[in-house]
Amino acid sequence: MPTPESRPRVIVIGAGIAGLAAGCYAQMSGLDSRIVEKHVLPGGCCTAWARQGYLFDYCIDWLIGTAPGNDAHRIWRELGALDGKSVTNFEVFNRVVDERGREVSFYNDPDRLERHLLELAPGDAGPVRDFCRDLRRFTALDLYPFLTPPPLRTARERLELLRTVLPSFRLFWRTGATSMDAFCARLKDPLLRRAFPFVFFQDHEVFPLLPYLFNMAAAHRGNCGFPQGGSLGLARSVEARYTGLGGRIDYRAPVARILVERDRAIGVELKDGRREFADHVVAACDGPTVLGRLLGGRYSSPVTRALYDEALHKPESLYPGVVSAFIGLTGDLPPGTPHSTTYLLSPQDSARLPAVRQDSLVVQLRSRYADGFAPPGRSVLHCTYFSDFGYWQALRSRDRTAYRARKREVADFVRGFLERHYPGTSQRAEVVDVATPVTLRRFTGNHEGSILAWKSFTEAERLTERLVAKERMRLPGLAGFSMTGQWVTGGGLIRTASAGRFAIRYLCDELGMPFRAWPSDNDTPWHPDRWGELPQLGSRATYLGAAPA
Incomplete structure (x- = not known):
């Protein structure tokens, strides 16, 4: 030594x-x-930051x-x-709701998922059963080659990797070669066809089936939780x-x-x-x-x-930036509210969100993820959508007042949208804070505010x-x-x-x-x-106080 x-x-x-x-x-x-x-x-x-006693957790889904x-x-x-930490695991990876209120829940349990999807869309029995069959196969796999870079792997490490991969090679190859778009083209039900790409909250566009199956299977085994x-x-x-x-x-x-x-x-x-x-x-x-x-x-x-x-x-090579709106509420949402929901937006709603890329809004009830994110008797939501860095950067560079006004438009939209789905929430909103891709760029240096x-x-x-x-x-x-x-x-x-x-x-x-x-x-x-001194990241939130009458 x-x-x-x-x-x-x-x-x-x-x-x-x-x-x-x-x-x-x-x-x-x-x-x-x-x-x-x-x-x-x-x-x-x-990272995370604090506002009025709320902790706005930015990263881990x-x-x-x-x-x-x-x-x-x-x-x-x-x-x-x-x-020293507990881990929260969820039965549902994500829920997707369309403009008319029809919804699908992506359960991590392949048996429960299959029953649910067949009840929603009996005419899609073939592709549904194929997806759930592959999900069952992935639940038996445990492959995380993260310890050693390939050139330094020992003969034993390479052999162990082969033992894991070879029996399931055709599964990896087939699901890795089948795009989500190709799978969705087999579906007849319009909700399922639109919802499947949003299992991971936003549509990742270029992903094949493999990562969806892999992560849902990990979640079913409790290996994909929230710390x-x-x-x-x-x-x-x-x-x-x-x-x-x-x-x-x-x-x-x-x-x-x-x-x-x-x-x-x-x-x-x-x-x-x-x-x-x-x-x-x-x-x-x-x-x-x-x-x-x-x-x-x-x-x-x-x-x-x-x-x-x-x-x-x-x-197509780079993850886009994200607009995040955090909402601190008095009280809570109804007990059965899922921890995460992607809402598919109507053209009218989508047109009101500045620089939205996918006509969707993700709403996560973050105070259900772990304790300490909201003061007692309160809750916090995190609403996100993919957006364009260039739009926000040009606006902020040209006119800071207009930039802040556009962030306020996001806050107002989110409050109104939540009010339609959960009446009374707008009156209970104490804090609404909006972060854009430019915010991420300023505090982390990430190119164009790319999240991943x-x-x-x-x-x-x-x-x-x-x-x-x-x-x-x-x-x-x-x-x-x-x-x-x-x-x-x-x-x-x-x-x-x-x-x-x-x-x-x-x-x-x-x-x-x-x-x-x-x-x-x-x-x-x-x-x-152990969070230590929590940063405020600015002098004021986008919105503070009760909604106007």
């Missing part, structure tokens, strides 16, 4: 989940790491790896992410694990550029002019910013050029696989440097945590040091105090 004086020094840019994970694994493996973060708290997109016995759970245990403390709670737990391992985080420390000497990264220069030096720099932040501003466009590869010069500008970076099942994902497996998360011609996070592996929290693990595994392999990881043994029950 290296002495403290001889330990290789690592600087990680960004305290999102990937950066925190890289820091944790660096500390466990005997490296001397330090994280620099532009914001005032950890998590990146995995579901978290892969909440049940023991799989590699995804092992990573969260190593990072301390679930320490106590939510998004910021997850980040705070990993932060505590990192600092408990001896790591250091500097907040309010934006990086101006990566210092390079003779084609080797030697540290970073902060915006205030300070320079911090290290033997290795890990960039766990916005990919376009790293390649363009922090490295001055000096280093690239055919893969990064295909990603950042070409795929970045193709809408690269879309899965696209050419961009195939390029990221090459970036990880072939180029080992490095840039040719630049030593002492790695990239990690959602701009390297794609989004999803378990993937970003795994990306941090991969970066340190590669670094340990390069340095000839053993990679080490072990689970956290902190079993102290979660308490809201």
